[in-house]
Amino acid sequence: MLQESYPKSAKPIDPIQDDEEEEYDEFDYAYNEPGSLPGTLIIDEDATVPNIFLIDYHADNVTGMQLLHPEDCTPYLESESVSWVDVQGLGSEDVLQRIGQVFKIHPLILEDVVNIPQRPKVEEYDDRLLIITHMVTPKNDGIGFISEQVSFVLGKNYLLTVQEEPEHDTFEVVRERIHRNKGSIRNQRADYLSYCLIDTIIDGFFPVLEDYGERLEDLQDAVLANPSSQSIDAILRIRRELLLLRRAIWPQREAIKLLIRDDSTLLSDSVRVYFSDCYDHVVQVIDMLETYRELASSLMDVYLSSISMRTNEVMQVLTVISVIFMPLTFIAGVYGMNFNPQVSPWNMPELEWSYGYVTCWALMIVTAGTMIIYFWRKGWLGKTRIAKTGRS
């Protein structure tokens, strides 16, 4: 029944990013027009109109519904049961301002929630905890990822989550756990719920990162076998994406560290233990990420030396062929000269020998053979072949 209360957004979503056009925009944070009033909200006109979903639960009961007006939350927030209000979409200033009033959010904090993207952080303000996180999900075509800001406002009995858009939501499994009463979630407070969701977000980094392991391996093979302009494009792209991931995950590490050390009364000690586990996961994500960054950055050197190697091989072929044929051509040129043998016996007497032509060929074969043996010994002929075999 609840499943049906999460309808697909009617509005067709534009493709998230047109790769060629917007790739460097991904590095820009949101900011207000210099000089605008503090707390000004920026509404992207293409953004989805916010849908508000409420799940209200305690140990014995769970209610799930979509709300039409933010004000409908008020009775739930005051009850003792845990209320999870999930807002999906940032397309209406009016609705978002009303949400701000219902949850009594400071305008500067509402600004951080709405004007995306912001840097992940944790802030406590008036008995409310603001947690800004970035969630990553693999792209549909499997190359790269989509990054989305998810903001948490944690109060005593409620948790407000705000997502950029209805798609790419990894919270479904948690909704399941609440509805089917799996694990202890229904017996815990809103702080445990916030842990579950943040844990989901952190664990979502692992599959995205693992993917980069494979891509780097393939790319390394490609660069060694056949360095091309495409390789360098791919290297740059991976480095850029890993840089993006880095910017998303590092501040989350600081933020979760702050959550553990914080003395806020909104988090119970038992939930802090869970957040410690979550912190370990962030550290592992960062470990993997930095490893991949190091590997990616060494690929540029590999590329460069791979090209140099190749240029060297080309040069060897050219040199071998030149060194063999230049003396031969010279010999042929000599016997093409028109000195008159009739004038004196010193003038090209070879031309009149019976075995002149044969001798000439013999000379040429000996010259070429000497050169070939020289290169053979120098290893240029052999090496070229070995190098080729080594690759195919």
Next chain:
Amino acid sequence: MLQESYPKSAKPIDPIQDDEEEEYDEFDYAYNEPGSLPGTLIIDEDATVPNIFLIDYHADNVTGMQLLHPEDCTPYLESESVSWVDVQGLGSEDVLQRIGQVFKIHPLILEDVVNIPQRPKVEEYDDRLLIITHMVTPKNDGIGFISEQVSFVLGKNYLLTVQEEPEHDTFEVVRERIHRNKGSIRNQRADYLSYCLIDTIIDGFFPVLEDYGERLEDLQDAVLANPSSQSIDAILRIRRELLLLRRAIWPQREAIKLLIRDDSTLLSDSVRVYFSDCYDHVVQVIDMLETYRELASSLMDVYLSSISMRTNEVMQVLTVISVIFMPLTFIAGVYGMNFNPQVSPWNMPELEWSYGYVTCWALMIVTAGTMIIYFWRKGWLGKTRIAKTGRS
């Protein structure tokens, strides 16, 4: 009415910088002649004569005017209303010294305000807070930015701001907010005013930085498609400009951090909350900046490998053509030899064959064909084309 009290400076402003001549000067801080007296002011003779603008406001009223003498400020400074004195231009030692006396500024601090540029910093001295910031605005032609020092001296009821010159002023929006009573600015003290102005300055970094995203992207495409001397000039220029931005923004981060942590009585707790928000913005600016610096620094490697790739292609063309034509030329040379066929049947009998010439051509075509097939297999002919296609 007030709008008119900000006349354009009559004196024509020289072009800020002649790019070719002065670009490395931008990295130099101001300093006094070694051994000169502490507190010596350096007046650039081309600098604008200081204009002094006063805005004095409280919740119900606002007065704005241009003052002829620094001493005219005195009555306003002593009143309870907030007085914002904005000095534009650093072209007169006399006026600046008198401002120093009116505001009772320590000579070392006046030196920092007047001898530009100084490193951004915060210093408290005798119930007065000195804040030195750097403001950046995009250049008119959209490439690069102009950096200007803005100094703040914050007292109990007043704020003194000193700008290098009347142009490139981003404070207009704040003046508007005061005059039109937008937001809460008229109900706040001078510390909130200082926040508004500094926030404007910090937010001014975002559009300048975003611009670098686009320039880096264009440059990367250019470097991959066609590496030239111009590319390397452009890379060096972007790196130099990002270095300049870095030097402007990093010390401001430290300065604002100090403002938040400081226990000065000049800043109220509620304004400290606003400065925290401002600090988040500085951190986001730094994040973007460091990202762009990393991308810019990898461009040099891209450039180098792009040239190597290109040299490799040129070498392949040369090698292919040499390997094909050298044997052919040799064959032609052989049959251009003048061994006398009359002397013996061993001497170039081919020349007398009926189909000698045809056979010779056949030999040459087979040789060339073999070579072409060899290169085709090796991928040199194909790759050259693929590489070209990949680019156009």
Next chain:
Amino acid sequence: MLQESYPKSAKPIDPIQDDEEEEYDEFDYAYNEPGSLPGTLIIDEDATVPNIFLIDYHADNVTGMQLLHPEDCTPYLESESVSWVDVQGLGSEDVLQRIGQVFKIHPLILEDVVNIPQRPKVEEYDDRLLIITHMVTPKNDGIGFISEQVSFVLGKNYLLTVQEEPEHDTFEVVRERIHRNKGSIRNQRADYLSYCLIDTIIDGFFPVLEDYGERLEDLQDAVLANPSSQSIDAILRIRRELLLLRRAIWPQREAIKLLIRDDSTLLSDSVRVYFSDCYDHVVQVIDMLETYRELASSLMDVYLSSISMRTNEVMQVLTVISVIFMPLTFIAGVYGMNFNPQVSPWNMPELEWSYGYVTCWALMIVTAGTMIIYFWRKGWLGKTRIAKTGRS
């Protein structure tokens, strides 16, 4: 007798890694499906079914046996003697969960023990100390190493160790010391036992690292003598493996530091002294590792300059041969022209000279000689030879 209680695992072990396929997987930490319940265990279906070995000892007596059920441990855990329970293999969720119950391990900690690999760490929880370490052993073929997670749960009178698999076990020497009562181990508590085992693990890094010294030296010689595609493969491989070692050893340094500084009652002061010694060893391992990493990373530069050097030599050969033969071929070409000497005395009179041919040869020899002397002076002929000698 005890020896026989450690049977070889019946199940044939798959080769640990198929180099080409899985090498980048080594960098990935284990993680749960995002959104899964905290404490979910991941069981690899190829993993060995856990074997449980118990050694229970005090100063006068020692008992060693293989247990069929985890619950058989209970009486030993409660006795005053030291009980070492060694679990080898992670192939059965049921057995592992029952071990968790017998030792009263928190589900999050059991998750860290079972879902391998995790980042090394130390955590105290409910009077139990969890220590996660990585043990390395050289591969059978002597190239590279096998890394295995070993988890320690230290209680008052017992130590639980969990290994990934029965093979590659370096604990045999410690079992010996217990059984043969060598040193003071039988008179000490479980904390000393944990020290002995961890010390064994840390010392196991030394021989693995020493091996890299030799490999780097061989590789450097190979790169200088004959840079090939294989060299770069080998450099990348060594760098990847050193990166893996680094990721294994650095967190262990932090972990052991924590053990020394910790105020846990589970470690006595005298054992802390031993752990300080162990910490010194970790620092020495890290010192060696970072040195090798620096040497490995400079190898890429060596490779690149080695290729450049070689290309330079090839170019010199080509240039020398071209510069010598091009003028000669030109001279031969001139005297192959067919200007008619009969028409005028200006038309190639040389052809009719008695010593024309001889003069022509003299001219060619002088030309070639001049070139050779020029190159000799320039050092190209000599240098090529010196370079060759320098290598062989």
Next chain:
Amino acid sequence: MLQESYPKSAKPIDPIQDDEEEEYDEFDYAYNEPGSLPGTLIIDEDATVPNIFLIDYHADNVTGMQLLHPEDCTPYLESESVSWVDVQGLGSEDVLQRIGQVFKIHPLILEDVVNIPQRPKVEEYDDRLLIITHMVTPKNDGIGFISEQVSFVLGKNYLLTVQEEPEHDTFEVVRERIHRNKGSIRNQRADYLSYCLIDTIIDGFFPVLEDYGERLEDLQDAVLANPSSQSIDAILRIRRELLLLRRAIWPQREAIKLLIRDDSTLLSDSVRVYFSDCYDHVVQVIDMLETYRELASSLMDVYLSSISMRTNEVMQVLTVISVIFMPLTFIAGVYGMNFNPQVSPWNMPELEWSYGYVTCWALMIVTAGTMIIYFWRKGWLGKTRIAKTGRS
């Protein structure tokens, strides 16, 4: 009158450094023969014999003279007025030892003052403050700088300064200020005097550094336009000099920080404010220095890519000319063959055509034209020209 009491040293000074010989020596600190007694003084036999100058002043009076014996200072040191003893030259162990006795300097401190160069530092010992600084002055020829150690021993009423040699002294302006009673210096104590001198030393770094801005800019232009062996010499030289500056200025930053934070009674609070200003200047010097170091270090990459670019251009010229002339030479070679047209109509019938020669030229022109058009499209001909234009 006092001016005359500073006679030029009679002894002719050797040129400071013979560039080729001693440049790497600049990086070496002074040290005693291993095992020598602590406090052993090393006297360079070429060093100037120390001249001792005394300026003794209070608000109303100033006395300046050259002293013959260190012991002559004693009465001045005990008076209430401020005594500045300036020792120039380190050429006599006897005089230096006697100075040590007069000022009661610990032998280890005297060692640091005499055995130059030492690392800049601050040390307090027995109510005396030792400050070791490095002073830089531009070389006469404007390229590079001269570095000289200046040591300060600050007591209650006196300041002892020790300079390496009489030349390159930037203290003249301070002497002027004392004699002409400019600023407040005559009303202040010895601590203010030490500030004035150290400030002079720090500010002396600015003009030296600014010079590097210009040199780097010129060098960058030179490297881009025409990379040569001289360029790399110049890059290495600038990097070495900036490294030297870095070693001089960084420890001074630490030293001045220590002075500000120190709780020594030798410095009054008002002078500490001045030292804070001085600290800001050091930080600005370091900022500029690190910027120039970053720019200098990127020049090596620029050089390398500039050469690669140039090699690429050379290769293109060679390839264009080869690709055009090789086919032409082949065609000419074909029609130089001696197949006998009389034997059969298949043997080179072209030779007997009326328009054979003309056709042959047509063929050659078409071939060459095709090649030229091919290169034109590929951009090789055009680009070469653009590249040239872009430079000149």
Next chain:
Amino acid sequence: MLQESYPKSAKPIDPIQDDEEEEYDEFDYAYNEPGSLPGTLIIDEDATVPNIFLIDYHADNVTGMQLLHPEDCTPYLESESVSWVDVQGLGSEDVLQRIGQVFKIHPLILEDVVNIPQRPKVEEYDDRLLIITHMVTPKNDGIGFISEQVSFVLGKNYLLTVQEEPEHDTFEVVRERIHRNKGSIRNQRADYLSYCLIDTIIDGFFPVLEDYGERLEDLQDAVLANPSSQSIDAILRIRRELLLLRRAIWPQREAIKLLIRDDSTLLSDSVRVYFSDCYDHVVQVIDMLETYRELASSLMDVYLSSISMRTNEVMQVLTVISVIFMPLTFIAGVYGMNFNPQVSPWNMPELEWSYGYVTCWALMIVTAGTMIIYFWRKGWLGKTRIAKTGRS
């Protein structure tokens, strides 16, 4: 008399290192077989049998002798006079264990003293201070250095020093000072003696390092003038040796810092002042070392660009010669064609001209001249010469 009590070791010492074989071994620390008992001593069978030398002194008297048994020390250790026991050689486990018993050294500490090399460190244990240092002495052939571990065990009235071998001992000067009563050493305690010896060890780094300055300068000149395979070997060797020095000196800095800050009663305050001076020396050594490391690491770039420069020059020579002779050879080829002039006036009429041959030569000279002028303008001919001149 005492001099004779230091006989040369009878056993001939093997050459320290066979460069080709063991160079990477230098980076390996000593370690015990994994799993061996803590405190196991490793005795190298080639090591010298320990000689034990005792110097016992107080202000008025000094006794020096060689001891046969470690137990002979006991009476001296208990007396009030300072006893310096110097053990040279690590070749007998029995003797070393007995020394351990005489001095009551903890087995883990004895392990650090005997199993060389260990990382330098300071440890206090049971009223005894263990200091492990590395001493470097220049090699006999002047290239490189020999590193030797020297361990200090400092007690109340005695100092035990343990050296690897009798050679390469820099302690002779200190023995002299004791015997000849130079300086204050005879009036001081054992802590001052330890300072004297450690100071000797630290100062021993200076001459070794200075040597690298000269080697780097020579190498830079060599690399710029004539980059060869030997250069890269030399660069790698210097970098490896500087890395070794770095590993020896950095931990000593930490160790001496610890000595100064330590609150051990074994060191008096006045000796701590001396150790501060010693710390300054370590910092200066590190400063010099890091400078040389930076210079050495830039040499690889210099090498690479030097080769590129050279390749570029080779390419220019090849291109110039090709561009000049290819057109000439083509022209000669044209007039070597055999078109029959008899058939028609269009067929090579030039051959029949009176001045055909002369015209042909004129054409060739004009062509070659044009090319030469082109290259002259382009600067290739000139530059090649300048480059050469610049070097010689």
